Amino acid sequence: MQVVILAGGSGTRFWPLSRRAHPKQLLAMEGERSLLQSTLDRLDPLVPPADVWVCTTRTLAADVRRQLPTVPGDQVLAEPTGRDTAAAIGWSLRSIPASARSQVAAVLPADHRVGDPEAFRRALASAAEVAERDRRVMTLGVRPHRPETGYGHLELGETLDAELGVRRVARFVEKPDAERAQRFFAGGQHLWNAGIFVFPTEVMLGHLARFEPELAAGLEAIEESPGQIGELYPELKKISIDYAVMERLDDLGTLPLDCGWSDLGSWKSLAEELPADADGNVVRGDVVAIDARDNLLLAEEGTVAVVGVEGLVVVRTADSVLVVPKDRAQEVKSVVDALREAGRDDRL
Amino acid sequence: MQVVILAGGSGTRFWPLSRRAHPKQLLAMEGERSLLQSTLDRLDPLVPPADVWVCTTRTLAADVRRQLPTVPGDQVLAEPTGRDTAAAIGWSLRSIPASARSQVAAVLPADHRVGDPEAFRRALASAAEVAERDRRVMTLGVRPHRPETGYGHLELGETLDAELGVRRVARFVEKPDAERAQRFFAGGQHLWNAGIFVFPTEVMLGHLARFEPELAAGLEAIEESPGQIGELYPELKKISIDYAVMERLDDLGTLPLDCGWSDLGSWKSLAEELPADADGNVVRGDVVAIDARDNLLLAEEGTVAVVGVEGLVVVRTADSVLVVPKDRAQEVKSVVDALREAGRDDRL
Numbered sequence: 001m002q003v004v005i006l007a008g009g010s011g012t013r014f015w016p017l018s019r020r021a022h023p024k025q026l027l028a029m030e031g032e033r034s035l036l037q038s039t040l041d042r043l044d045p046l047v048p049p050a051d052v053w054v055c056t057t058r059t060l061a062a063d064v065r066r067q068l069p070t071v072p073g074d075q076v077l078a079e080p081t082g083r084d085t086a087a088a089i090g091w092s093l094r095s096i097p098a099s100a101r102s103q104v105a106a107v108l109p110a111d112h113r114v115g116d117p118e119a120f121r122r123a124l125a126s127a128a129e130v131a132e133r134d135r136r137v138m139t140l141g142v143r144p145h146r147p148e149t150g151y152g153h154l155e156l157g158e159t160l161d162a163e164l165g166v167r168r169v170a171r172f173v174e175k176p177d178a179e180r181a182q183r184f185f186a187g188g189q190h191l192w193n194a195g196i197f198v199f200p201t202e203v204m205l206g207h208l209a210r211f212e213p214e215l216a217a218g219l220e221a222i223e224e225s226p227g228q229i230g231e232l233y234p235e236l237k238k239i240s241i242d243y244a245v246m247e248r249l250d251d252l253g254t255l256p257l258d259c260g261w262s263d264l265g266s267w268k269s270l271a272e273e274l275p276a277d278a279d280g281n282v283v284r285g286d287v288v289a290i291d292a293r294d295n296l297l298l299a300e301e302g303t304v305a306v307v308g309v310e311g312l313v314v315v316r317t318a319d320s321v322l323v324v325p326k327d328r329a330q331e332v333k334s335v336v337d338a339l340r341e342a343g344r345d346d347r348l
Numbered sequence: 349m350q351v352v353i354l355a356g357g358s359g360t361r362f363w364p365l366s367r368r369a370h371p372k373q374l375l376a377m378e379g380e381r382s383l384l385q386s387t388l389d390r391l392d393p394l395v396p397p398a399d400v401w402v403c404t405t406r407t408l409a410a411d412v413r414r415q416l417p418t419v420p421g422d423q424v425l426a427e428p429t430g431r432d433t434a435a436a437i438g439w440s441l442r443s444i445p446a447s448a449r450s451q452v453a454a455v456l457p458a459d460h461r462v463g464d465p466e467a468f469r470r471a472l473a474s475a476a477e478v479a480e481r482d483r484r485v486m487t488l489g490v491r492p493h494r495p496e497t498g499y500g501h502l503e504l505g506e507t508l509d510a511e512l513g514v515r516r517v518a519r520f521v522e523k524p525d526a527e528r529a530q531r532f533f534a535g536g537q538h539l540w541n542a543g544i545f546v547f548p549t550e551v552m553l554g555h556l557a558r559f560e561p562e563l564a565a566g567l568e569a570i571e572e573s574p575g576q577i578g579e580l581y582p583e584l585k586k587i588s589i590d591y592a593v594m595e596r597l598d599d600l601g602t603l604p605l606d607c608g609w610s611d612l613g614s615w616k617s618l619a620e621e622l623p624a625d626a627d628g629n630v631v632r633g634d635v636v637a638i639d640a641r642d643n644l645l646l647a648e649e650g651t652v653a654v655v656g657v658e659g660l661v662v663v664r665t666a667d668s669v670l671v672v673p674k675d676r677a678q679e680v681k682s683v684v685d686a687l688r689e690a691g692r693d694d695r696l
Binding site: 015016288290291302303304305306307308309312314316318319320321322323324325328331332334335338339344347 | 363364636638639650651652653654655656657660662664666667668669670671672673676679680682683686687692695
């Protein structure tokens with residue numbers, strides 16, 4: 001199996017820790033290893049680094065290679081500019097040498113958390129088995145453990161393999177409102193779309209050629225004239241793999257994933273994943289917390305001291321500090337927008 | 349008139365901005381001048397720097413001289429160790445040369461705010477006039493503009509000078525509880541004790557000798573053998589001037605002070621004194637505030653970003669950040685205590 005890790009994200013939801021030159025996937029959110037490194041780590045022993053491809057941006061490529069010294073340097077692909085996931089996956093698959101294109105490939109995001117790597121590998125191996133056997137595109141859908149309005153959902157269809165638990169994906173459902181999310185959760189017929197796909201490489205390239213012939217032609221031109229990627233890549237159609245392929249398939253299969261998955265989409269979701277102390281505070285770095293409850297307190301550099309606060313995110317870096325209620329953690333985006341509008345490149 | 353400025357405080361209530369080596373009186377809380385410099389500034393033109401004495405600690409003396417270049421260097425007195433205000437005032441008065449001891453002297457704290465310096469000078473000049481005429485110790489009491497449990501109060505007695513508005517101080521009242529504070533405020537017969545005194549120098553030295561003969565003898569020994577101050581000063585009785593003298597006087601006079609006074613006793617009281625923006629935020633330095641109300645947001649170094657918070661104090665310095673609700677700002681003391689117990693001298 002070949003693995004493509006998508007590591008081009010420039011997320012701002014972990015500002016001030018995440019920056020343009022140091023986005024979420026390159027950060028160690030728990031322990032010492034970055035999310036990207038952990039993504040590679042959890043493939044072992046299923047997939048060795050020699051069979052891993054990482055698609056990132058020119059800005060980040062050097063850091064990615066530094067973080068992943070066991071992945072061959074030319075398998076870290078640097079997009080001249082971001083063109084969304086269909087282009088990134090297509091280019092990555094076309095970078096796989098002909099000798100390995102008959103294999104199954106998996107696509108993984110670089111910035112998610114998996115609490116149970118063994119369960120993750122089992123599901124990935126099963127999905128690869130089905131993908132190869134059925135010549136089918138498979139997706140790993142996360143089994144919901146709460147109602148969730150933040151993720152797209154996969155509606156489960158007929159059973160394709162009763163023994164392995166493979167179901168057809170009846171349809172993709174965009175992020176639901178609270179009421180629908182509650183219904184989905186109660187009904188047990190929906191999974192979260194985690195952006196994890198497994199498929200025979202040639203099958204996916206065939207789907208791309210069929211559904212997005214222009215994009216496929218562009219990718220072929222790049223494969224033929226790799227020296228011209230700087231001109232050709234920015235012209236590729238910007239479309240997600242969901243829109244380009246996944247939502248158009250009538251034989252997409254899915255396997256439910258129960259592996260302590262989180263997309264770590266915000267400071268709040270990070271706080272929910274990390275262990276808290278007796279007062280409910282998740283603490284990292286040099287922190288003094290007095291009569292404080294249920295906060296995320298993170299000192300990357302220097303000291304964070306709080307007294308009498310509850311439910312807050314307080315993150316201190318060498319040059320900035322963010323204070324926001326956990327329940328409004330998504331709004332850190334407004335801070336980044338304000339800094340961008342003010343031309344504060346030194347803080348982005 | 350000679351003026352003694354008491355600048356030995358090591359207050360921790362403005363942590364992380366105030367530190368042992370850089371206490372409140374040396375900080376610029378508004379504008380460019382420190383509270384100590386502003387204390388000197390507001391004496392002009394009533395008292396020139398040549399007639400000002402500053403009593404501080406050995407740790408702070410060099411910084412005090414640097415901040416007050418117009419005050420003669422040998423009039424910045426450096427206590428070997430703090431022995432409370434009676435010793436500091438007694439030593440300062442005994443440092444005034446014999447030729448000036450016939451004059452009136454005023455004692456002023458170094459770390460208060462005065463919104464109307466002209467009104468302050470008028471009151472100080474009137475108090476000096478009465479002190480000289482009556483050979484009386486005078487105090488300037490702040491006329492309350494709210495019930496206040498944080499200050500000692502002066503209860504007003506008989507009228508001593510109807511024209512100038514001088515009243516006898518009937519008694520000192522320790523910090524009252526909320527109910528008494530409300531009664532004092534409503535009754536109009538109490539002033540706040542601001543620690544501002546004016547008296548004929550010889551009269552005050554006489555009171556010290558009468559009420560605290562041991563302390564007075566110690567001070568005399570220091571005057572006779574200034575080279576031995578390092579051994580003698582630490583032996584002086586540690587007592588406040590209020591306990592040593594003021595509360596024991598039956599002819600203490602007072603003049604009410606209406607000059608926008610604040611002792612800036614906490615981050616909260618600072619926030620109340622400084623101008624706020626349309627959202628009620630008091631902002632200093634590089635701050636991004638989004639949907640935030642009634643906060644004190646202070647970035648001494650780096651960027652402070654807040655979203656959706658209300659009534660908070662957020663102070664960021666080069667090495668620390670403090671987050672505390674305004675109404676609990678007094679509890680910053682707990683942070684300082686915790687740091688002290690943890691041996692964190694680098695943050696004190």
